[in-house]
Amino acid sequence: MPVLEFYKDKEKGLLDPEIFARAKRVAEELVREGKLRSSQFRNYFAELRALENRFQKERKTDEATAFARLVPELELLKAKLAYNTRSQGPLKDARAFVNFMNEALDSGKRSPKDFEAMMKYVEAVLAYFYASGK
Template sequence: MPALEFFKDREKGVLDPTLFERARKVAEELVGEGELRSSQFRNYFAELRALENRFERERQEDEALAFARLVPQLELLKAKLAYNTRAQGPLRNAKRFVAFLEEALDAGKRSPKDFEAMMKYVEAVLAYFYAKGQ
């Protein structure tokens, strides 16, 4: 599977319009898997939102340094996901959610623009997830 790409035109910051259709499909798969509670998704999204807020504050001073600090935090979030897939972990049966979030985090680490787009994508998946009744 090719790497997740957010942009139709990266230089101009134009998002790929099919990104949100992909978000809808992912949400449907997550609902279909039936192993993810909305509170679990919300917790990861809240952690991402906190990282986003910190990044936005720090980038006012030095965007490159702020992003350099952000990337290890995204890796740590991936480690937390892995931990929660252990035999007795809360995400042990939510393989599609883990794959979705790992793919998004990897794509979000490419650049500050990618991180911003990743946040929109994850937010769209969450919105569609709720819309499907979860």
């Protein structure tokens, strides 16, 4: 699975605007596939937001340890995605969403900066998904 590059200049924290164009294309693909309910997307985003909040709080004392705790949680979210694709699972036909989330989660595990950028990317996909009428 390809790893997303979020930054034009990572050291300066400059996001690549192309990531938001990509977010729009991904959202359009999710709408076209038609297998994802907005509540399903919202649930995963809420779980990501909770992880982000905990990370932000913990990083004030020790960013390296906070990030080391975050990465297994992102892996667990990938496991939950996989579980929900089983034959009776709620995401069994939502392959585009599962692929998008796996790619985003893998990219967000690289560093704290990549995690922050991944959150913006996932939020942009969610916004475009809603804007498309879902």
